[in-house]
Amino acid sequence: MRRPLTIAAALLAAAGLALAPAMGLAAKTKSVGVHDDYYAPTKVKVKKNAKVKFKWDKINLNPHNVTLKKGPKGVKKSKPCTHGKITKCNKSGTGAIGIKFTPTFNKPGTYNFICTIHPTTMKMKVVVKK
Amino acid sequence: MNRRLIVRVATALLAVAMLAVPASAIAGKGGKNKNKALVVCKHGCKYRTIQKAVDKAGKTKKKNDVIKVKPGKYVEGVQALGKKFNGLTITGTSKNPRKAILEGKNAKDPIGNPANNGIEIANAKNVTIKKLWVRNYLNNGVFWHDTNTDDNKATCQNAVANKVDTSFNRSYGLFMFGCEGGAFKNSVGWGHGDSAFYIGATPFQNKPKETVLTDLEGYENVLGYSGTNSKYVTIKDSDFYNNGVGIVPNTLDSEPFEPNGHGVIKDNNIFWNNFNYFLPESRVKTVSNGLGTLPPDLGGGTIQYPTGVGIALFGSDGWKVTDNDIFGNFMWGVAAFSDPLGNEGNDALSENNQVRNNEMGRDGTDTNGLYDFWVDGSGSNNCFKGNDSSTFAPTTDASATLAQLYPTCPVPAGTQPNPGASGTVVGNADMLGQLLTYVTMDPPENQECIWNRHSHPKFEKFKPLTVPGFDPSGCPA
Numbered sequence: 001m002r003r004p005l006t007i008a009a010a011l012l013a014a015a016g017l018a019l020a021p022a023m024g025l026a027a028k029t030k031s032v033g034v035h036d037d038y039y040a041p042t043k044v045k046v047k048k049n050a051k052v053k054f055k056w057d058k059i060n061l062n063p064h065n066v067t068l069k070k071g072p073k074g075v076k077k078s079k080p081c082t083h084g085k086i087t088k089c090n091k092s093g094t095g096a097i098g099i100k101f102t103p104t105f106n107k108p109g110t111y112n113f114i115c116t117i118h119p120t121t122m123k124m125k126v127v128v129k130k
Numbered sequence: 131m132n133r134r135l136i137v138r139v140a141t142a143l144l145a146v147a148m149l150a151v152p153a154s155a156i157a158g159k160g161g162k163n164k165n166k167a168l169v170v171c172k173h174g175c176k177y178r179t180i181q182k183a184v185d186k187a188g189k190t191k192k193k194n195d196v197i198k199v200k201p202g203k204y205v206e207g208v209q210a211l212g213k214k215f216n217g218l219t220i221t222g223t224s225k226n227p228r229k230a231i232l233e234g235k236n237a238k239d240p241i242g243n244p245a246n247n248g249i250e251i252a253n254a255k256n257v258t259i260k261k262l263w264v265r266n267y268l269n270n271g272v273f274w275h276d277t278n279t280d281d282n283k284a285t286c287q288n289a290v291a292n293k294v295d296t297s298f299n300r301s302y303g304l305f306m307f308g309c310e311g312g313a314f315k316n317s318v319g320w321g322h323g324d325s326a327f328y329i330g331a332t333p334f335q336n337k338p339k340e341t342v343l344t345d346l347e348g349y350e351n352v353l354g355y356s357g358t359n360s361k362y363v364t365i366k367d368s369d370f371y372n373n374g375v376g377i378v379p380n381t382l383d384s385e386p387f388e389p390n391g392h393g394v395i396k397d398n399n400i401f402w403n404n405f406n407y408f409l410p411e412s413r414v415k416t417v418s419n420g421l422g423t424l425p426p427d428l429g430g431g432t433i434q435y436p437t438g439v440g441i442a443l444f445g446s447d448g449w450k451v452t453d454n455d456i457f458g459n460f461m462w463g464v465a466a467f468s469d470p471l472g473n474e475g476n477d478a479l480s481e482n483n484q485v486r487n488n489e490m491g492r493d494g495t496d497t498n499g500l501y502d503f504w505v506d507g508s509g510s511n512n513c514f515k516g517n518d519s520s521t522f523a524p525t526t527d528a529s530a531t532l533a534q535l536y537p538t539c540p541v542p543a544g545t546q547p548n549p550g551a552s553g554t555v556v557g558n559a560d561m562l563g564q565l566l567t568y569v570t571m572d573p574p575e576n577q578e579c580i581w582n583r584h585s586h587p588k589f590e591k592f593k594p595l596t597v598p599g600f601d602p603s604g605c606p607a
Binding site: 036059060061063079080082093097098099100118119120121 | 211239241242243244246247250252268269270273275277278279280300301307323324383384385386417418419
């Protein structure tokens with residue numbers, strides 16, 4: 001009896017996909033490059049619940065991370081993670097290439113990030129609107 | 131019981147007691163301050179991955195945990211992040227470090243990223259890694275670092291690697307960043323796209339804790355030792371050979387705590403650093419994109435790392451290069467220069483370096499290609515004394531004398547090859563032109579065009595490395 005379950009799951013998934021844009025859940029994902037030794041761009045504006053995908057340059061020599069330096073009131077600094085709500089996942093792993101970090105900005109405000117290895121040269125901010 | 135039986139029983143008890151010794155040794159000595167070792171092996175141990183043992187160590191209240199790794203291949207990227215790992219030791223159980231392997235191919239770190247490091251240690255003091263072979267990681271073999279060098283808390287101290295071999299990690303083998311003190315010893319590194327051994331971003335210290343690198347072997351790397359803004363480092367009793375450059379302390383804006391300085395390079399063998407990794411057939415590829423671009427009015431072109439050099443002091447302040455054997459490097463034995471092209475604040479200034487009592491060129495049997503010594507004439511108070519078989523690179527236009535470029539120690543008053551720019555990053559124009567011509571060769575493998583090549587007489591167990599495929603017909607006229 002696996003087939004009906006599969007069909008049901010497919011129907012639910014399709015319904016979900018159809019509903020998501022209508023409910024405003026599929027906010028556009030923006031990208032930020034993580035390079036030796038800079039972020040690009042250094043400022044991103046997104047709507048609430050949008051994701052920001054940080055992409056490590058494949059030719060990096062040096063290790064980098066994306067670490068929350070300062071965020072809206074109540075956002076506590078997290079352990080390293082790869083994805084999730086920014087209120088609980090706001091620090092990437094550290095590495096030169098292949099690191100994954102795509103947090104969802106579920107709380108409006110301004111988020112200042114740094115690379116803790118290159119704190120003076122690698123800074124960027126994400127502004128989240130309501 | 132008869133006497134023979136008593137002897138047999140006593141013998142049996144003794145045997146049992148002796149059998150128990152290795153187990154108790156593995157478990158630690160059992161004193162109040164000793165923790166039970168966490169044993170990792172592929173089959174039959176409580177911990178089958180090093181990370182699981184590290185996680186357990188992070189949960190124990192006692193410090194100074196010891197993780198013992200039995201022979202085997204461990205495909206994982208290990209992380210020990212935070213002060214809860216102060217005093218941690220991770221050691222192979224075999225005397226031979228090649229028995230316990232940390233393998234980077236297909237390895238993941240604890241949060242699922244492709245493993246960039248074999249072992250990453252952040253913000254922990256007194257962490258020692260011993261008797262392991264760490265290879266094929268996306269970034270580094272073993273990486274100790276302070277995650278916030280801005281706060282002056284010096285959370286990375288006394289990192290030690292002993293008998294840790296590293297190979298073919300994409301960037302560095304053993305790598306300290308923002309740390310104080312510590313040591314790398316009895317270790318071998320080869321096949322790295324930057325350097326086998328790296329000490330970088332050393333914080334300024336009022337009472338410096340020395341970082342000691344001793345009894346190392348670095349070969350077939352882009353650089354044997356590199357240290358951007360490294361300080362208070364002693365490199366001794368080691369062999370650096372068959373690299374692009376043997377040893378390169380350097381100053382760059384990209385990392386904190388400029389410049390590099392106050393180091394010692396002594397009693398090393400630094401030889402045959404003629405690894406032309408720019409050639410397509412090299413099995414090691416540089417991860418550097420170059421050191422910038424030359425301004426168009428100076429001819430343009432990407433500035434690459436030099437090759438064929440034993441020691442390059444790049445923007446260094448206060449290094450002592452003494453009692454080394456330096457030979458068979460096809461460009462220069464020792465070079466010292468500043469960065470006049472764009473270091474913010476001109477921190478990359480060559481000054482106060484002493485090059486003394488080195489044996490150059492093995493009594494003329496294995497000379498350093500063009501010259502034993504080369505300087506750009508920048509900075510001030512760099513001196514040369516007591517070196518055997520010395521040859522000094524001159525200007526081609528007689529704009530400075532050798533006595534001006536390579537003064538004896540201490541430097542006689544008024545000695546300066548470039549009086550108009552005394553003490554600054556601006557060197558002698560002719561010497562600087564020689565350097566820039568070399569490091570902007572296009573394609574970069576044509577640096578070999580300028581080398582003064584020759585065969586090497588036998589030296590101990592070592593064999594010179596030549597990358598095939600260099601075509602001299604492509605050299606500029």
